[in-house]
Amino acid sequence: MERITMAHGSGGKSGAELMARIFGKHFKNEILDKMEDAAVLEINGRIAFSTDTFVVTPTVFKGGDIGKLSVCGTVNDLLMMGAVPKYLTCGFVLEEGLDVELLDKIVASMAETAGKAGVKIVAGDTKVVEGHGGLFINTTGIGIIPENRDVSAANCKAGDKIILSGTLGDHHACILSARMNVENNIKSDCAVLAPICNALFDNGITVRTMRDVTRGGLGTIINEIARTSGVHIDLAEESIPVNDDVSGFCGIMGLDPLYMGNEGKMIIIVPGEQADRALSLVRSTEEGKNAAIIGTALDAEKASVTMTTRLGGSRVVDVLYGEGLPRIC
């Protein structure tokens, strides 16, 4: 097995050979191929600009790997601002001992996901550190925001409906199962959310707010939106979709899907009168086929989130506190 050594990070010939052989091969495009200190791009208008570093272990899991995840994560962050993702940079930190074949597979997966998402990888950097054969990937992206789109966590208004694009907890439960060597059928939901966004914008839906439901889970993210928009959001527990396998796993583990990370789920907030049409548009996509309307925004003196439980009671939904599961993304 060929392994990464410190020499690959020294800026010399070994590093250059590795770059050409793996990154150059998979990421080939006319901008990256120039090998300048920076990519030169022509841009006009409003852009979204976002960064994310991925440290997930294991690096390969059911439904994806750290490479696919690193592209989905940043592309989704751009989409959530109403942008059309265009360009990515990637920064690799490779731990000494990393299997070069595994790196090649991960980079191929990034290239494939970038291709599907319509983004070009235009600049990169690689460092090597001591460690145990793992890797970290930073991706930073630029997307173009078409005119007339105004999507923000501050835009949610009383009367708006909250749509969740699918089941909660799949990615988190998948990573936790892998780490604990539990055998089950739970797959990460890791996906590019562009089809859902396109279905909504192409059909003239007034999208107030979008947010992908990642680290911290729905509970944390919905609180951020309530606070930023200054509204009270009431969720209906029975409407929140959770996979049977995930639900069973969470029951045994004592986990709450409300605080679990996902990598291919989003919430969409739309005016109440457009909610049914928006829901059927989201459901028309593969990524959003299990979507549901899960709550309503209400006027409030103080921003807050509550949940009407299955038994008809009402409880406050707080943000995630404490540990959660680290290194899920």
Add this chain to the structure above:
Amino acid sequence: MERITMAHGSGGKSGAELMARIFGKHFKNEILDKMEDAAVLEINGRIAFSTDTFVVTPTVFKGGDIGKLSVCGTVNDLLMMGAVPKYLTCGFVLEEGLDVELLDKIVASMAETAGKAGVKIVAGDTKVVEGHGGLFINTTGIGIIPENRDVSAANCKAGDKIILSGTLGDHHACILSARMNVENNIKSDCAVLAPICNALFDNGITVRTMRDVTRGGLGTIINEIARTSGVHIDLAEESIPVNDDVSGFCGIMGLDPLYMGNEGKMIIIVPGEQADRALSLVRSTEEGKNAAIIGTALDAEKASVTMTTRLGGSRVVDVLYGEGLPRIC
């Protein structure tokens, strides 16, 4: 001593508190404060887009720290394309056990350097991993390229002169000294190179190529330019400035300053007839006060780099091969 724990990376309340207390405090600006999934920026024209991850150990060294370095590095990469650096994202990977006070100091250093460089930090991300209390920082930047600037590693022509902005090897020798616990006065040259670039552009110099002399050293970088531009570059050994302390240290260690990394040095390639004026402009800046004309580009059937030695001989200058010193940046 307060230390980073895995809970700081889980996406919940502890992470949010840390972000507000450290990143929010130092990086405060109207774009970052919105806390959206991505920063929204208005951009028109050609931009430079570049990424770099910093893994230097020790994280604090004479003349700087990983925070200052992480801003200088990416800002300099943008400058090298003729761009005016504008926006940065930063992605932190914190190792469990990291001293929170040290993190605060590093983040303050980033903010100070960003302020001096005129760039805003507009988006960020933090992850926590197991480890030994260290940290990695990715910065990705956008700069605007003013019209009529065409700076590229492909633009060097026969007759052009190569200017080096100062002494070689300072950063590399500083980091190596710190790692080996050698007492000396060698300081990192870590600096934002904007004053040099501004002096040249503001005075109408035709800048063909600029490149900061980082990992791989002058030997590697000058070879990349020769290859990309298809020229033969001949360097004059006696004209290459090296600090006396660095020169002494390299002699003892058996190191060649030609392959050592720097973090505040650049080469500038200009038409021969503008070389003397360009040199005096570079020398008029603090960052470029020790600049020198170190070589000439010549017509060539095959791209290559040679050096006329102190003794009058000529030798081929190849790229760095093998180890170098890892984790210098």
